[in-house]
Amino acid sequence: MTHVEDELTGQPECWTRAASEAARYKRELPVPGERVAIVGCGTSFFMAQAAAALREDAGQGETDAFPASEFPRHRPYDRVLALTRSGTTTEVLDLLARLRGRTRTTAVTADPHTPVVGAADEVVVLGHADELSVVQTRFATTALTLLRAHLGLHTDAVVADARTALTEPLPEGLVECGQFTFLGRGWTVGLANEAALKLREASLSWTEAYPAMEYRHGPLSVSTTGTATWMIGEAPDGLAPQVCATGALWVHGTLDPLAELVRAQRLAVAVAAARGLDPDRPRHLTRSVIL
Numbered sequence: 001m002t003h004v005e006d007e008l009t010g011q012p013e014c015w016t017r018a019a020s021e022a023a024r025y026k027r028e029l030p031v032p033g034e035r036v037a038i039v040g041c042g043t044s045f046f047m048a049q050a051a052a053a054l055r056e057d058a059g060q061g062e063t064d065a066f067p068a069s070e071f072p073r074h075r076p077y078d079r080v081l082a083l084t085r086s087g088t089t090t091e092v093l094d095l096l097a098r099l100r101g102r103t104r105t106t107a108v109t110a111d112p113h114t115p116v117v118g119a120a121d122e123v124v125v126l127g128h129a130d131e132l133s134v135v136q137t138r139f140a141t142t143a144l145t146l147l148r149a150h151l152g153l154h155t156d157a158v159v160a161d162a163r164t165a166l167t168e169p170l171p172e173g174l175v176e177c178g179q180f181t182f183l184g185r186g187w188t189v190g191l192a193n194e195a196a197l198k199l200r201e202a203s204l205s206w207t208e209a210y211p212a213m214e215y216r217h218g219p220l221s222v223s224t225t226g227t228a229t230w231m232i233g234e235a236p237d238g239l240a241p242q243v244c245a246t247g248a249l250w251v252h253g254t255l256d257p258l259a260e261l262v263r264a265q266r267l268a269v270a271v272a273a274a275r276g277l278d279p280d281r282p283r284h285l286t287r288s289v290i291l
Contacts, residue, residue: 002280003133004202008265011138012162014129015145015154022149028106028122029150032060034078039068041091041289043136043197044083044143049190051081051147057186058151065190068092082107085131085139086288087114096120108143133280134287135201137265140194141258148258161259170263171251175270179227180205181219182264183212188233188257195232195264202279203271212236215243223248232260 022029030036036055038048045067052065066072068082068091080103084092087109096119099105107120110130117123129142148154180199184192189211196209210219213236215229223229225247231239232253243250253260272279 002269002278003131004135004137004265004279005269007131007133008137008262008269009166011141011262012159012166014126014138014142015159015162017128018126018142018146019149019154022146022154025124025146025150028124029147030055030060030063030079030081030106034061035076036061036063036079036081037071037075037077038063038065038081038083039071039092039095040083041068041089043140043194044085046190046194046197047083047140047144048081049193050144050187051083051190053187053190054148054151054153058153060151068095071095073098077103079104079106081105082116082120083140083143084108084116085110085136087111087116088288088290090289090291092116093119108146110139134282134285135198135268135279137198137262141261144258158256158258161255162262165255165259165262166266168263170267170270171249173249174228174251174267175274177226177228177249178206179222180207180267181215181222181227181229182207182209182232183215183229183235183239184209184232184257185212185234185236191232191257191261192230195230195261198265198268199271201282201285202268203275203277204283205268205271212239215239220246230260230264232264233257 048065052063055063106122129139182192182195192209196207199205199207223246228249230251
């Protein structure tokens with residue numbers, strides 16, 4: 001078993017623990033009414049997108065998401081929340097250094113012995129979700145689970161769905177597809193982006209991700225026999241038959257959207273295996289980008 005396979009199978013336990021500990025971090029995490037920016041790089045940025053949409057939709061306050069390198073430095077925020085598994089990513093550390101003394105900052109990380117601990121005003125350590133793999137799975141989803149629980153949006157049903165996602169067979173013919181598109185709405189747009197990234201990293205697949213309503217505005221043209229379109233969350237009316245009419249395989253997830261991401265992680269590993277690739281050794285990538 002590869003590191004990434006081992007780590008993605010441990011997500012239900014990681015989520016349960018993070019949810020149970022969320023109350024401990026009330027001081028470190030955003031409070032209602034704060035104007036918040038959530039930042040990260042790669043996978044962490046996509047989790048930031050999901051978390052920002054969830055928080056704002058929950059009425060907790062205006063919440064934006066940015067790649068750490070694209071943070072609008074002159075825009076005022078009450079707090080900046082940085083997601084960083086390694087705690088060593090250059091763009092995140094540079095941003096926290098610029099914000100010190102001006103904006104309250106919190107970092108969510110996996111390792112308490114990294115530079116981010118000294119760079120942020122406050123730190124949440126999810127050491128139980130740390131990973132050996134380059135390809136992120138359980139840390140990202142555990143960080144998002146912590147934030148969902150902090151917002152009162154996590155339930156035991158989410159964990160149950162994750163267990164189902166780990167055991168339920170993937171749709172027939174999906175692994176053999178040559179192109180994959182993931183769609184989302186609201187907070188699941190970030191999950192769609194992350195699902196596409198997992199397939200790219202682990203299996204070198206041609207993948208795309210879009211807000212579901214945008215799919216008709218051009219991207220639908222790539223759908224054909226031998227491609228797959230996976231909807232994470234509720235699909236817009238009429239989209240499924242429109243995609244099926246192209247000959248593409250339509251996958252409509254019925255589980256909690258975060259559990260659907262677990263299924264997509266499994267697909268990434270399965271496609272890598274089918275192509276003779278090692279998902280623990282993604283081409284040109286390292287566990288952390290240090291410039």
